[in-house]
Amino acid sequence: MDLSWTERLALWAYGVMMRALQPLLRRKLRRRGQQEPGYLINMPERFGFYDGLAPEPGRIWVHAVSLGETRAAAILIEALRAVWPDMRLLLTHSTASGWVQGQSLLRSGDAQAWLPWDTPEATRGFLLHHRPRLGILMETEVWPVLVQACVQARVPLALANARLNAKSLRSGLRWSMLSRPAYRCLSAVWAQSPQDRARLEHLGATVQAVLGNLKFDVKPQLDAQALAQVWRKQWHCNGSPCPVVMLASSREGEEALWLQALMANADRLAAFRAGCVVWLLVPRHPQRFDEVHDLMAAQGLSVVRRSNWNEGQPLPVHADKVPVWLGDSLGEMPVYFQSADMALLGGSFMSLGGQNLIEAAAFGCPVIMGPHTFNFTEAAQNAEQAGAAVRVSDMDSALDQVVRWLGQPTELENARQKGLDLVAQSRGAAQRYAQAMAGLL
Numbered sequence: 001m002d003l004s005w006t007e008r009l010a011l012w013a014y015g016v017m018m019r020a021l022q023p024l025l026r027r028k029l030r031r032r033g034q035q036e037p038g039y040l041i042n043m044p045e046r047f048g049f050y051d052g053l054a055p056e057p058g059r060i061w062v063h064a065v066s067l068g069e070t071r072a073a074a075i076l077i078e079a080l081r082a083v084w085p086d087m088r089l090l091l092t093h094s095t096a097s098g099w100v101q102g103q104s105l106l107r108s109g110d111a112q113a114w115l116p117w118d119t120p121e122a123t124r125g126f127l128l129h130h131r132p133r134l135g136i137l138m139e140t141e142v143w144p145v146l147v148q149a150c151v152q153a154r155v156p157l158a159l160a161n162a163r164l165n166a167k168s169l170r171s172g173l174r175w176s177m178l179s180r181p182a183y184r185c186l187s188a189v190w191a192q193s194p195q196d197r198a199r200l201e202h203l204g205a206t207v208q209a210v211l212g213n214l215k216f217d218v219k220p221q222l223d224a225q226a227l228a229q230v231w232r233k234q235w236h237c238n239g240s241p242c243p244v245v246m247l248a249s250s251r252e253g254e255e256a257l258w259l260q261a262l263m264a265n266a267d268r269l270a271a272f273r274a275g276c277v278v279w280l281l282v283p284r285h286p287q288r289f290d291e292v293h294d295l296m297a298a299q300g301l302s303v304v305r306r307s308n309w310n311e312g313q314p315l316p317v318h319a320d321k322v323p324v325w326l327g328d329s330l331g332e333m334p335v336y337f338q339s340a341d342m343a344l345l346g347g348s349f350m351s352l353g354g355q356n357l358i359e360a361a362a363f364g365c366p367v368i369m370g371p372h373t374f375n376f377t378e379a380a381q382n383a384e385q386a387g388a389a390v391r392v393s394d395m396d397s398a399l400d401q402v403v404r405w406l407g408q409p410t411e412l413e414n415a416r417q418k419g420l421d422l423v424a425q426s427r428g429a430a431q432r433y434a435q436a437m438a439g440l441l
Contacts, residue, residue, distance in 0.1 A: 003181050007180070010177035011178065015119055015120050015145060018117065018119045022047065022119070025046070029043060036096040037096075038099050038100060041096075043114075045113050045114040045116065045126075046116060046117050047116065047122050047125075048123065048125025048126055049125065050125070054129050054130070054131070055090075055111050055129075055130060057131035057133070058131070059090040059110075059132050059133060060088070060089055060090065061090040061091075061132035061134065061155075062090070063092045063137050063141055064092070064093055064098055065138070065139075066093070066095040066097060067095070067330070069138040069139050070101040071101065071215070071333075072161055072214045072215050073105070074104075075214045076136070076160065076214055077089060077091075079430035079431055080434050083437075083438055089107070089110040089111070090111045091105060091106065091112045091113075092115040093114065097285070097286055097330055100330050100331070113126075115146075116146075118143040118145045120145055123146045124153075127149055127153045127155060128153075132155055134155070134441060135150055135155055135157040137157065137159045138160060138161055139159075139160075139162060139163055140164065142159060142179075142182050142183060143182070144178045144181070147181075147185050148185065151185050156187040157187050158186060158187050158188040158437065160190050161211075161214045161215075161429075162189050162190060162191045162192060162207075163192045163376075165374050165375055165376075166199070167353070169199045169203065172203045176203075180204035183200065183203045183205035184205065188436070188440050189207045189208060190207070190209055190211045191211070192211075192212060192378070193213075193378045195377070196378075211429050211432040211433055211436065212426060212429035212432065213358065213426070213429055214429050214433065215359060216362070216423050216429060218423075220363065221334055224334040227335050228335050231335070231339045242277065242323075243275060243277050243278070243341050243406055244280055245280065245340065245342055246280040246337070246339075246340035246344065247279065247343070247346060248336070248337070248345060248346050248360065249282060249283075249284040249346035249347060250284060250346035251283075251285075251350060252288065253350055254346055254349050254350055254395075255281065255283070255295055257349055257350070257395040258281075259295070259296075259299055260395070261395040261396045261399050264396065265396070268399060271403060272322065277322075278323050278324075278325060279322065281324055281326050282336050282346075283326075283327075283328075284347065284355070286328070289326065292326060293328070301324045302324065303325075303326055304326065305328050306328050306329045306332070307329060334359070337360050338363045341366075341406075342365065342366045342367070342368060342412065343360050343368070344367075344368050344369075344398050345360075345367050345370065348371070348373050349370035349371075349372070349394065349398070350370075350372065352372060352375075353372060353374045353375030354372055354373035354374070354375050354376055354380060355376070356375075356379060357369065357379060357380065357383055358383075358423065361388050361419030361420070362420070362423040364416045364417075366388060366412060366415035366416050366419060367388065367389040368390050368392060368398045368402065369384075369392070370394065382422065383422060386419070386421070387418040388416075390415070
């Protein structure tokens with residue numbers, strides 16, 4: 001599609017700015033690499049430089065920016081392999097956690113790479129080196145220069161499982177000279193919901209269809225179920241199983257909110273101790289594992305890290321301390337959810353937009369969410385309306401809800417079943433997406 005002269009000028013200025021920011025990106029990657037070495041892997045790829053021979057052309061390229069998108073991509077990739085058994089995959093990411101998770105999705109003949117920094121030189125180098133047959137961006141990752149580079153290279157580029165919240169729409173409209181041509185020039189867009197479709201079209205996208213959310217197609221994993229059962233057998237107090245409450249995908253500042261609310265109410269704290277409640281804390285970002293551990297230990301909590309726990313070794317539960325198990329591992333969220341009786345939704349107790357709670361519902365873990373779920377508005381509303389999740393005003397109210405559910409096991413079990421029913425009723429998106437992509441090719 002042709003661009004107007006103002007759009008071309010905006011794209012040129014954007015390219016100049018992105019070139020100028022490259023030294024800052026290199027510095028940031030080196031700094032992040034000190035905590036997460038994965039950021040130092042193949043760093044020249046971020047700027048369009050590649051060693052060795054170019055791979056054979058014709059791969060299906062899927063971009064999953066981080067951990068959550070990679071989990072959704074795993075569902076899509078399985079469906080694509082059912083349609084094209086001989087499909088060779090090119091899987092790209094922007095974060096180290098996405099890279100680690102993505103390695104489990106590769107087969108012989110597949111490739112993994114970083115998405116290049118959004119400059120004309122880097123995107124052109126990426127496309128010349130890999131020469132994909134089709135590009136699929138997961139959920140939200142639309143970059144102006146990358147889209148135009150694919151148009152020029154005649155590589156169809158689609159946006160799948162697409163979502164766009166109101167905040168991102170406002171931001172896109174502020175930079176419409178860049179965002180509108182980027183969305184307009186995509187070869188196909190398939191949205192999660194009618195609300196996402198309306199917002200995407202407001203930014204200039206041509207949305208072919210609303211196909212649902214891929215994450216509803218997540219499948220229980222037998223090995224994860226078995227490991228969760230092993231963990232639960234170790235969490236005993238006075239001969240009885242301990243209730244397990246999870247703070248899932250917590251963001252910076254939320255663990256401190258949880259601690260403050262936990263310690264602020266002596267009666268509630270005594271009830272948790274008397275009930276031998278085990279708290280399972282799983283921070284969203286791996287670079288914060290040590291920080292969260294130190295915060296818990298400084299408050300006198302009994303902290304056990306997943307990385308230091310041996311299978312079959314009982315988790316220590318002391319009558320005078322709050323037992324905390326720190327989930328400092330990647331790729332084990334299904335196990336964590338299946339180990340917990342309920343979960344507090346990270347990212348929703350501060351103005352961060354929340355996390356996707358579909359995975360929790362799929363694994364039978366009822367959710368308590370705070371007021372901030374704007375990143376996943378429709379999923380949060382559907383779960384709340386179905387009875388699979390409860391919304392509260394703050395962390396203090398969340399702990400009150402924990403006490404309520406612990407005292408009413410029938411109500412808790414009902415919420416668990418409502419979540420399973422919601423997911424079962426919403427399955428089938430993966431097949432719809434695979435069929436749509438077959439039509440595009």
